[in-house]
Amino acid sequence: MTDTTRGVLFPERLPRLTRLAPPPAAAELTAWFWIPQWDLPEGMESRQQVLSYPAANLVIEPDGVTLWGATTRATERVLRGSGWAVGALLRPAALARLSSAPSDLVDRFIALDEQSLLAAVSDAMPDGAAAAAVVARWLVDRVGPVTSEGRLANTMADVLMGVPAPTSPAILRLDDAAEHLRVSVRTLQRLAHRTVGLSPAAMIRRRRLQEAAQRVREDTDASLADIAAELGYADQAHLANDFRTVLGLSASEYRSRS
Template identity: 30%
Template sequence: MEAPRPDTRGIVDPSGLLNRVRFRRHEPAEPLRRYIEWYWLIDWDLPEPYASQVVPHPSVNLTFQWDEAEGPPYAEVTGVALGLFTRKLTGPGRVCGVKFRPGGFRPYAPEAPVSRWTGRTLPAEEVFPAATGDAARTIVTPAADHARVAALDAFLLALPRTPDPQADLAITLVRHIRADRTVRRVGDLARAHGLSVRALQRLFSAHVGVSPKWCILRYRIHEALEHAGNRADVDWAALATELGYADQAHLVRDFTATVGVPPTAYAQGER
C-alpha cells in the first residue's frame, strides 16, 4: 500500500488552513493499512474563528475531536460528503482522524451498505459502541503524535473486521479511477474489470457509498482545484480536455457547483 500522500488535494485554500493549524498525516499500524489510508491530525489555537473547507474524497472518516472551550472530547463518523464540507475552527482544539480507503469502511460495519452513511455525520457510538467519550479522551489528549497514533492503532485493532473480497475490489477500482486520467466513462471502467455497469454501480453503493461516476467527477475537480491553487496561468481549455470534459464550460460548471466559485476566481483568490 502507498504511504500517505504529501499533497493537499481537496483542501480549499490550503495555504490559509496550513498557516492557522498544525496538520500532519501518519500511517496506521501495518495490519490496518489494507482498509485505512492514513491518520490525519490537526491542532489549532485561533484568536479568531476560521472556516476550513474541503472538497471531500469518496472516503468515510472516523474522527476523535476536542474543542477545548466547548466541552469534553467526542467521536463522530462522517460518511462521504456530497458537497463542500465546512468545519468551523475556533479557540483551541484538535482532531485525530481516521481516513478509511474508499471501499475500506464496509468490513468494519458490514451490517449496512456504506451508502447509508453518505451525506451524514453521526455520533461514532452509533456505529462503533467502543467509541465512547472516554475512548476519545484517550486518543486526543496526549501531546505527542506518537502517543495519539498508538492510541488510534489500539482502538482500531480491537474493532471486529469482516473479511470482504468485494471491499478489496472496490478499493482497487477507486484507486484505478484516481490514478488514471483516461478513465472517463463508467462503462469503460466496468469492461476493464470484467463487470457489467449495473454490477459496478451496486458494488460502489454497497462499499464506497457513492457512484463510480461521482468518483470520476470528484477526482477531476480535485485535479482542477490543485491546478487553480498552484498556478496563475492555467490553460483551462487544455485542462478541461486533459481531464476528459467535453469543453471548458463543463469544467467551469462542475467546479463552480462544487467549490462555490468559478475556477478563475478561485485561482485569483489563491494568488
C-alpha cells in the same frame, strides 16, 4: 502518498496538519490519518474549506467520536480557540463493516458511543503518531479480517481515484474501470453503493474536480481551457459548471482567491 493539500481549497489557511500513513496492520482499513491541531489568539478564526475525498471518515475530537459519510459538496469548518482532531480516511473495506448502509451516511454523520476510544486518543494527544496508533488498533479490532469483497472494493476506490498509478492516464469512464477490475458495470455500481455510498461516476467526478482545483490553484500559467481538456471535461464551460455547482464559485474566481 497523495499530495497532502489535495482537496484542501485554501492550503494557506490550514492549521498545523499532520498526515500519517497507517501501520501495515491497518493499511486495508484506512488510507491515512489526518490530525489538525490549532491554537488561535482570542477573537481570531480560521475558515477551513475542503473538497473531501469520496470516502468516509472516522473522527475523534475532545467531545466525541463520529462517523462521517462521503460528501457530495464542499464543506467548511470555522476553527476558534484551541483544539485538535484525529481523523482516519476510511477505505471501503472498513466502512462496509462500520455501517450497514453507507449510502444513508452520504452528506451526514452519526455519533458513535466509543468512550474507551475517545479516552485513549485524548490521553495520547498531542502526540499525533501515538493517537493514530490507538485508532489503528481500534479499527483492526473492530473491523476484523478483510473479506474478498472488501479487498475488491478497496481496489475499486484506488482505480477510480487514480491511486495505483497516478502518472498513468486516469480512468474517466465506467466501462474502462469495470474492464480494469474485470467485473460488469452493474457489479461495479452495486459494489460502490454497498461500500462507499456513492456511484462510481460520482467518485470519478470528485477526483477530477479535486485535480482541477489543484491545477487551477497551482499552475497559473495553464489556461482553464487547457486544464479542462487535460482532465477530460467536454469543454471549459463544463469545468466552470462543475466549479459553480460544487464550490459555489467559478474556476476563475477560485484562481483569483487562491
